[in-house]
Amino acid sequence: MERFAYQREASVEGAVSAARETAAAQFVAGATNLVDYMALGLLRPRTLVDINTLPERYARIDSNDARLRFGALVRMGEAEDHPVVRTRYPVIQQALALAASRQIRNMATLGGNVLQRTRCEYFRGSGFACNKRVPGSGCEALDGVNRAHAVLGTSENCIATYAGDLAQALIALDATVETAGAAAGARRIPFAQLHHLPGATPHIETALARGELITYIDVPAGPWTSRSRYVKVRDRDSYQFALASAAVALHVEGGVVRAARIALGGVATVPWRAHEAEAVLTGQRLDEALASRAAEAAFAGAQPRRHNAFKVPLGKRTLVRALLETQAMSVAHET
Numbered sequence: 001m002e003r004f005a006y007q008r009e010a011s012v013e014g015a016v017s018a019a020r021e022t023a024a025a026q027f028v029a030g031a032t033n034l035v036d037y038m039a040l041g042l043l044r045p046r047t048l049v050d051i052n053t054l055p056e057r058y059a060r061i062d063s064n065d066a067r068l069r070f071g072a073l074v075r076m077g078e079a080e081d082h083p084v085v086r087t088r089y090p091v092i093q094q095a096l097a098l099a100a101s102r103q104i105r106n107m108a109t110l111g112g113n114v115l116q117r118t119r120c121e122y123f124r125g126s127g128f129a130c131n132k133r134v135p136g137s138g139c140e141a142l143d144g145v146n147r148a149h150a151v152l153g154t155s156e157n158c159i160a161t162y163a164g165d166l167a168q169a170l171i172a173l174d175a176t177v178e179t180a181g182a183a184a185g186a187r188r189i190p191f192a193q194l195h196h197l198p199g200a201t202p203h204i205e206t207a208l209a210r211g212e213l214i215t216y217i218d219v220p221a222g223p224w225t226s227r228s229r230y231v232k233v234r235d236r237d238s239y240q241f242a243l244a245s246a247a248v249a250l251h252v253e254g255g256v257v258r259a260a261r262i263a264l265g266g267v268a269t270v271p272w273r274a275h276e277a278e279a280v281l282t283g284q285r286l287d288e289a290l291a292s293r294a295a296e297a298a299f300a301g302a303q304p305r306r307h308n309a310f311k312v313p314l315g316k317r318t319l320v321r322a323l324l325e326t327q328a329m330s331v332a333h334e335t
């Protein structure tokens with residue numbers, strides 16, 4: 001690991017200006033992702049700006065009938081244990097509980113989680129062509145060992161999978177991130193616009209400007225939030241990233257789906273909202289045949305490569321299971 005400067009900031013303004021003014025600065029929260037990638041020599045920040053000393057409100061969970069609000073410094077484990085998250089937003093609770101290990105979740109923050117980097121082994125290793133690490137160098141994964149790679153949202157320049165779980169729940173529920181430090185000051189970014197598709201610029205991963213800090217994550221309450229579920233399929237049943245996952249939230253009235261919110265993980269380059277699948281379900285009675293049609297729609301645009309074609313049928317089966325399990329939930333507070 002290379003030498004770096006370290007500073008703690010007690011205010012958002014201080015943290016933002018430190019990160020803007022110092023070349024190659026990075027915020028550090030739980031450090032579980034950042035330090036891993038620094039140890040690999042992949043990230044070489046000159047300065048780490050520690051945000052753990054920001055005011056307590058950025059580590060708080062607030063809720064009312066209209067929304068759930070997370071400070072960006074809330075630890076994954078705290079959010080997972082929160083009674084409102086467990087009962088009113090189970091898809092968020094399950095996405096958190098199925099991620100990493102409890103030890104990591106006790107350190108890792110929600111802000112850091114949604115900004116975690118890809119696990120593409122060519123990106124993490126040195127000596128491979130990788131457009132994300134060295135723009136214009138090529139992509140070793142296209143014709144390499146691409147079993148873990150994406151089938152949705154890919155480009156000819158990058159097929160790396162977005163690795164996290166929480167983001168699927170957040171994009172499905174139309175969350176918004178609040179930030180500080182953009183040129184125009186504080187702003188709100190719909191979660192669906194936070195992550196960039198790789199396209200021709202896989203090294204530009206998010207909509208955040210240099211030195212822009214996520215301060216809050218807001219999740220609006222809806223009649224679908226209580227009836228929601230996260231299903232994650234992986235090689236090993238703990239401490240493992242998804243091969244395929246589905247975040248589903250349904251508003252069902254009299255057996256008819258009034259509204260569906262669906263996102264897919266493990267199969268796409270960014271947190272992936274499956275609007276086509278939602279359209280298949282809306283206004284219909286959900287049964288296995290309809291769920292299968294929705295899954296077909298969700299993967300209609302899939303572009304598998306040599307080793308990851310199995311993700312298409314696996315992703316469809318994961319979504320069908322998530323839909324049927326969500327429908328079968330017994331829900332105390334369907335609002």
Ligand SMILES: Cc1cc2nc3c(=O)[nH]c(=O)nc-3n(C[C@H](O)[C@H](O)[C@H](O)COP(=O)(O)OP(=O)(O)OC[C@H]3O[C@@H](n4cnc5c(N)ncnc54)[C@H](O)[C@@H]3O)c2cc1C
Nearest residue numbers: 029030031032033034099100108109111112113164165214
């Ligand atoms: C072995 C292992 C298994 C894992 N398995 C899973 C899994 O199954 N599912 C899953 O979702 N995750 C998994 N993870 C990833 C883990 O959840 C992330 O490392 C963690 O959530 C990152 O949070 P952090 O607070 O530690 O972020 P940090 O490491 O502190 O930061 C990560 C990045 O976000 C930036 N950042 C942090 N906070 C902010 C902010 N508020 N505003 C702007 N930028 C910010 C940092 O500058 C850095 O670039 C795993 C990690 C490991 C090591």
Ligand code: SF4
Nearest residue numbers: 120130139158159160
């Ligand atoms: S898939 Fe993306 S991250 Fe992986 S080697 Fe190719 S360009 Fe790099």
